[in-house]
Amino acid sequence: MTTTRTFPEGFLWGGAIAANQAEGAWNVAGKGISTADTAMNKKNISKSDYKKQNAVSSEQLAAALEDQSTVNYPKRRGIDFYHRYPEDLALMGEMGIKTLRTSIAWTRIFPNGNETQPNEEGLLFYDRLLDEMIKNGIEPLVTLSHYEMPMYLVDHYGGWTSREVVDIFVRFTTTVFNRYKDKVKYWITFNEIDGIVRHPFTNGGIVPDRFENVEQAVYQALHHQFIASAYAVKLCHEIIPDAQIGCMLTSLLHYPHTCNPLDVLAAHKNNQFNLFFTDVQVRGTYPGYIERYFREQGITIEKAEGDSDLLKEYTADFISFSYYNSFVASADSEGLETVSGNTMGGVKNPYLPVSDWGWQIDPIGLRLALNHLYSRYQVPLFIVENGLGAYDNVEEDGTISDPYRIEYLRSHIEQMHEALLDGVEIMGYTVWGIIDLISYSSSEMEKRYGLIHVDQDNDGNGTLERRRKESFFWYQNLISNNGL
Numbered sequence: 001m002t003t004t005r006t007f008p009e010g011f012l013w014g015g016a017i018a019a020n021q022a023e024g025a026w027n028v029a030g031k032g033i034s035t036a037d038t039a040m041n042k043k044n045i046s047k048s049d050y051k052k053q054n055a056v057s058s059e060q061l062a063a064a065l066e067d068q069s070t071v072n073y074p075k076r077r078g079i080d081f082y083h084r085y086p087e088d089l090a091l092m093g094e095m096g097i098k099t100l101r102t103s104i105a106w107t108r109i110f111p112n113g114n115e116t117q118p119n120e121e122g123l124l125f126y127d128r129l130l131d132e133m134i135k136n137g138i139e140p141l142v143t144l145s146h147y148e149m150p151m152y153l154v155d156h157y158g159g160w161t162s163r164e165v166v167d168i169f170v171r172f173t174t175t176v177f178n179r180y181k182d183k184v185k186y187w188i189t190f191n192e193i194d195g196i197v198r199h200p201f202t203n204g205g206i207v208p209d210r211f212e213n214v215e216q217a218v219y220q221a222l223h224h225q226f227i228a229s230a231y232a233v234k235l236c237h238e239i240i241p242d243a244q245i246g247c248m249l250t251s252l253l254h255y256p257h258t259c260n261p262l263d264v265l266a267a268h269k270n271n272q273f274n275l276f277f278t279d280v281q282v283r284g285t286y287p288g289y290i291e292r293y294f295r296e297q298g299i300t301i302e303k304a305e306g307d308s309d310l311l312k313e314y315t316a317d318f319i320s321f322s323y324y325n326s327f328v329a330s331a332d333s334e335g336l337e338t339v340s341g342n343t344m345g346g347v348k349n350p351y352l353p354v355s356d357w358g359w360q361i362d363p364i365g366l367r368l369a370l371n372h373l374y375s376r377y378q379v380p381l382f383i384v385e386n387g388l389g390a391y392d393n394v395e396e397d398g399t400i401s402d403p404y405r406i407e408y409l410r411s412h413i414e415q416m417h418e419a420l421l422d423g424v425e426i427m428g429y430t431v432w433g434i435i436d437l438i439s440y441s442s443s444e445m446e447k448r449y450g451l452i453h454v455d456q457d458n459d460g461n462g463t464l465e466r467r468r469k470e471s472f473f474w475y476q477n478l479i480s481n482n483g484l
């Protein structure tokens with residue numbers, strides 16, 4: 001017998017962006033310089049060289065802080081969402097999305113991070129933005145920290161390695177909860193919190209050449225983020241009792257290369273490590289396998305009194321995650337063909353096609369990820385990033401036909417529906433880069449995720465005009481039928 005369970009009433013179909021990749025206006029209205037503003041365009045680095053794409057040095061940062069030109073730092077200009085949000089939100093409203101995930105740039109509210117008073121102009125910007133979303137029938141879903149922090153905290157505190165940054169972040173969090181408590185009912189603490197182990201600067205403000213033992217610094221910083229996230233949960237429940245707040249993970253599903261138990265073990269270890277972050281944020285304790293890893297690597301985490309209770313008591317209400325691709329693990333990958341993603345790679349899976357950027361496309365992996373997460377934690381899940389980065393072509397008549405994107409989204413949504421039939425509780429689904437924006441890893445514009453096209457190239461040339469792609473109409477229709 002087949003079940004035809006539909007998407008639940010109120011399912012949050014939506015789109016996702018991040019402040020640092022869309023807003024631009026990096027130095028207006030009192031905004032301070034953030035880590036994202038130092039990211040140069042990396043289109044000349046090979047697509048598969050994700051390590052180089054994510055590398056950061058003191059020398060590079062010093063040059064970025066001196067360089068006031070906007071040409072090579074695409075996130076400084078974004079897609080000018082800062083000024084064009086009314087038009088963009090009207091288009092998204094027309095598309096019918098129920099929610100928009102975006103983030104608040106910490107540096108708009110506290111330019112250096114450690115001020116005691118917030119920057120009113122920055123707060124006003126988000127007042128206007130959130131009001132405009134609501135006006136267009138779009139429920140705000142807000143990430144507190146999406147791949148950026150004040151550069152001042154990097155240079156003067158060593159980023160998240162300093163415990164003081166927890167208090168500084170709590171001040172920021174308290175400020176925005178109090179200010180936007182009537183407008184925002186869905187919050188996310190740290191975007192892809194696990195990313196700190198792969199790109200310490202982006203997530204943790206850690207400049208590797210400033211630390212003797214980078215891994216030790218990374219796990220200390222991560223502990224501080226776990227604590228800051230627990231405080232955010234506590235504060236959110238106190239200040240906005242009718243809101244929900246979730247953690248956020250990059251889903252990095254690994255298959256074994258063969259059925260050799262050693263390959264199975266390699267895949268198991270990778271999957272287990274991927275869930276370490278949610279184990280802490282949802283189960284509330286550091287799991288045994290990671291304590292073992294710390295012992296074996298000589299890593300010691302400094303914890304303050306009360307930390308364990310805090311983690312146990314203030315766990316996330318839901319798990320949100322990004323899903324783009326799956327990976328293959330082998331106990332001995334010597335000589336095997338490899339593929340990459342934006343922050344990591346692995347052995348090639350011969351059964352899967354790849355995107356223009358070499359990412360493996362695996363819709364069934366989404367169903368598996370949903371099932372794994374739900375059976376382990378039994379809390380609602382929210383897919384807050386899924387989408388295809390691809391080259392798009394604007395026809396002479398101005399139309400943009402992107403059947404490859406439609407097929408990517410359609411096949412993933414189909415598998416999400418399968419997971420729903422499997423009994424998985426899913427709150428919503430937001431397409432990453434609902435509007436073309438600056439890519440995270442390579443800071444380029446050509447890698448387009450949007451259902452709305454933005455006329456801008458890698459060097460910032462273009463009219464910034466917005467156009468509806470074929471996928472815009474497809475998603476509009478899908479939402480109006482609640483996914484079926």
Ligand code: BG6
Nearest residue numbers: 018191192342389439440441442
């Ligand atoms: C996720 C990030 O890792 O992947 C986004 O949360 C990012 O910020 C997205 O944009 C896609 O990666 P990229 O490098 O192609 O932009």
